[in-house]
Structure formats: C-alpha cells, structure tokens
Amino acid sequence: MKALVYNGPRDVQVKEMPDAKIEKHTDVLVRITTTNICGSDLHMYEGRTGMEAGRILGHENMGEVIEVGKAVDRVKVGDMVCLPFNIGCGFCANCERGLSGYCLTVNPGSAGGAYGFAGMGPFSGGQAELLRVPYGDYNCLVLPEDAMEKENDYVMLSDILPTGYHATELAGVRAGESVVVYGAGPVGLMAATSAFIKGASEVFVVDMHKDRLALAEKIGAVAIDDTEGGGVKKILDLTGGQGADRGCECVGYQCCNMHGKEVPNLTMNNLVQSVKATGGIGVVGVFLPEDPGAADALAKEGKIAFDYGSFWFKGQHIANGQANVKAYNRSLCKLIHAGKTKPSMIISHELALDEAPAAYESFGKRADGWTKVILKPGK
CATH class of the missing domain: 3.40.50.720 (NAD(P)-binding Rossmann-like Domain)
Known part of the structure; x- marks a missing residue:
C-alpha cells in the first residue's frame, strides 16, 4: 500500500509499505477514503518529538470497512466509519469511565494510544491506503447513510x-x-x-x-x-x-x-x-x-x-488534556447528520496522498491560506 512515512525532521515521503492487515480477532481493516493533516502532526514533522523514522503518520482517519476479525460483532464489511484518534480497549478502568484517551492497556507503561503518533504506542497511522483498527467494535464510529455525501464533515469527528x-x-x-x-x-x-x-x-x-x-x-x-x-x-x-x-x-x-x-x-x-x-x-x-x-x-x-x-x-x-473522542463523537455526528454544524467549512486544501509531502512543507511554514488539509488516498 502507499503510505506517508516519517524519515526524519521535515522529511516525509510517500512509499510502498506492507499492507495493513488483520492481526487479532478483534481488529477491523479499513480502506482509508479521507485522512487529515493535523497541527499535531507538525510537531513530529519538525522533529520536536521522539517520533521514530519509518513510522506511518496520520491520526485523523475515515474510510470503508473491508475486513473484520473473527471476534468483531457489531461492525460490518461495507460500513463507513470514522476512527477516533485515540485508541481504546473498551474494558479497562479508564475506558469504562469514558476516558478512552487514557486507555490503560493499548500502550503498556503509559496511559493512552493513538495512530501514527510519537509516544502513543506502535500503531501505524492512516495517511495511507489501509489502516488496521484495534478493538474495532469499540473504536469504529459507524456513520449514517449520508457518510459519502458529508465525508469531509464526518472525518472531523476523528479529532478536531x-x-x-x-x-x-x-x-x-x-x-x-x-x-x-x-x-x-x-x-x-x-x-x-x-x-x-x-x-x-x-x-x-x-x-x-x-x-x-x-x-x-x-x-x-x-x-x-x-x-x-x-x-x-x-x-x-x-x-x-x-x-x-x-x-x-x-x-x-x-x-x-x-x-x-x-x-x-x-x-x-x-x-x-x-x-x-x-x-x-x-x-x-x-x-x-x-x-x-x-x-x-x-x-x-x-x-x-x-x-x-x-x-x-x-x-x-x-x-x-487530550480529548476522549468517544465521549463526544456520537452526539456530534448527529449534529452533522442533522445539518446543525458543518466543520468542513475550515478545509483549505483537498489533495491526493501523493501530494502530502508538499502539503506538509507548506502547512509546516504556517503559510497563509493553509488552514486544514485533507488527503484522499484513492484520488
């Protein structure tokens, strides 16, 4: 699969990487249709974190479920889903309290995991064609029937x-x-x-x-x-x-x-x-x-x-502290579905995945007119 890989400070590159795949029975595999560049990504891009070279970036992700693990019960192949940037297990003490951003099991030795983020576990990011989603039943927000029509709005439920x-x-x-x-x-x-x-x-x-x-x-x-x-x-x-x-x-x-x-x-x-x-x-x-x-x-x-x-x-x-996305994303999804809010109004650039390195460079310069960048891996 194509994916955006962090090589080092101010050096990212779209490369062919091994396909993401189901690794555990509770996993879901998603074909990414929209993934965003976040301001938090710039901290890593600029070398201001402990991000390791070779990691795939991207924690604001949305796409279509193409495969589910044997233990996945709720999420189905063909569902359009938005993935909270923080990965939770759903059963630890913090997840049970609604504090999914501080899951105690997905990132041993720390509280909280995330896709493609420094210090937040080994999970690959979604600035790629495919994404493995751990604990899919818990972490996937299944979107309404207008998911494709309002895709640029719903993807904002992943984080911002x-x-x-x-x-x-x-x-x-x-x-x-x-x-x-x-x-x-x-x-x-x-x-x-x-x-x-x-x-x-x-x-x-x-x-x-x-x-x-x-x-x-x-x-x-x-x-x-x-x-x-x-x-x-x-x-x-x-x-x-x-x-x-x-x-x-x-x-x-x-x-x-x-x-x-x-x-x-x-x-x-x-x-x-x-x-x-x-x-x-x-x-x-x-x-x-x-x-x-x-x-x-x-x-x-x-x-x-x-x-x-x-x-x-x-x-x-x-x-x-970071947002516990699952505490809010379902309710905010209903507001988007009802037309009460339209977060896509902040999007300044909609680009193909291949254009991501140039987008990081411009976004990293805080250039005028670069407010929110979304990437379409299938474009």
Whole structure:
C-alpha cells in the first residue's frame, strides 16, 4: 500500500509499505477514503518529538470497512466509519469511565494510544491506503447513510471537532456565557463552534493569522488580531474590564509572539489575564513532558513559567488534556447528520496522498491560506 512515512525532521515521503492487515480477532481493516493533516502532526514533522523514522503518520482517519476479525460483532464489511484518534480497549478502568484517551492497556507503561503518533504506542497511522483498527467494535464510529455525501464533515469527528468541544467542556462553558479562544487554527475554530453549540453569548478568537481570523468571523465569533500585541486589553475592553467567563487554549507549546518567537507560556498567561475572576480555562493545545528542540531551558524539560500567583488570586480553575473522542463523537455526528454544524467549512486544501509531502512543507511554514488539509488516498 502507499503510505506517508516519517524519515526524519521535515522529511516525509510517500512509499510502498506492507499492507495493513488483520492481526487479532478483534481488529477491523479499513480502506482509508479521507485522512487529515493535523497541527499535531507538525510537531513530529519538525522533529520536536521522539517520533521514530519509518513510522506511518496520520491520526485523523475515515474510510470503508473491508475486513473484520473473527471476534468483531457489531461492525460490518461495507460500513463507513470514522476512527477516533485515540485508541481504546473498551474494558479497562479508564475506558469504562469514558476516558478512552487514557486507555490503560493499548500502550503498556503509559496511559493512552493513538495512530501514527510519537509516544502513543506502535500503531501505524492512516495517511495511507489501509489502516488496521484495534478493538474495532469499540473504536469504529459507524456513520449514517449520508457518510459519502458529508465525508469531509464526518472525518472531523476523528479529532478536531471533539477536541474543540472538549476544550469547552474542560472550561465549563454554559449557555449565555462569554468565551475567549486562543488560536484560530482548526481546533480553535472548532472550539468556537462548540461554544456556540453550547449557547455562548459571545465568543472571542485571538490569533495573528488574518485568513484564520476571517473564518472565526464566519462562524460568528469576534476576531481579535494580536499581530501588534494588545489582545488581552481588547478582550478586557469588550468585557467591561472583567474578562471572559471561560477561556480555551488551542495552540500549545509552540505558540509564538508577534515577532514570531516561540514563547511556550504566552497563551496560558494571556488566558489568566483574559478570563474573569473565578472563570474556567480548558487547555487542549499540546504540551509535552520534554521538548529538546526548545530555545529555553525550562521548555526543554516541558515546563513553563506560569503566572500562578495571578491564577490563584483570581480563583480561576484549569482542566486540561487530550480529548476522549468517544465521549463526544456520537452526539456530534448527529449534529452533522442533522445539518446543525458543518466543520468542513475550515478545509483549505483537498489533495491526493501523493501530494502530502508538499502539503506538509507548506502547512509546516504556517503559510497563509493553509488552514486544514485533507488527503484522499484513492484520488
């Protein structure tokens, strides 16, 4: 099969690889029809993780079931399915609690597994023609009859839409509240969308990319251009000096200031200033236990200089971590099916798998107009 393989920093290549296949009776084999490039993939692409050479990338996957293991009962050949990026077993203590992102069995010695991701187990990614899905009955979301018609919407259930929704859950967003989202990338845009789904009265989205801010406005959010700094002041001015009720961090450890310099603590500390006293903050941007490629000593150890004094004094609370996709994907699927949300509106490029290396290069440069890239292995 063709697959996108990580060779090393900023070096990915479409190669012929051994076909994915059923390995255990609980597996499902999927022919990938759509797979996305995620902002998280860029951390690996840039060599900022411990990703091993020779691995197949891709954790946002959707396709058609072409084979099932002998123990698979629910999922059938011919089903169109979307795969949560996190792989769960369905029977460990965390999976039973709905915390599928922190499965205790699929990645021994750690909590949580994922397709094609550094530190998340040995599982191959789906930027390929075929994908093996462990524990298929648990991990496959079988899609409605309009799966082909709305394929570019449903594939967003693999990660970014549930992750954006998770940010609002972690922050505690309730109807009528105001929300500030840092980051107008795909996850930030989905967090803004989710805030509106939950009944937010106002949503502010802070970024420095004008093309992405235009999409935030299209969703109905107030775009805050932080190109010259001053984003915090703008939010305080728009909220009577109090700050937003809730805040979402959707950037992560490679956030940059207006000069393009990485400042890992920037969005976290800006959220403390931008959110009102006693407000909630949800963090879904990626922060890693170590970042050897970082510029400063703290960041190399996965640490940031957090404004804990102001955070404590304001009585705020923070919840964080990767999304447990299965906790949300079924309900969000129903919203797409009913036409209540259309996450595909953020797609900027739809490309063949063979075009993936060039797409990584452009997306990795954060080039204008590159918001969300989807790949079609059969194209």
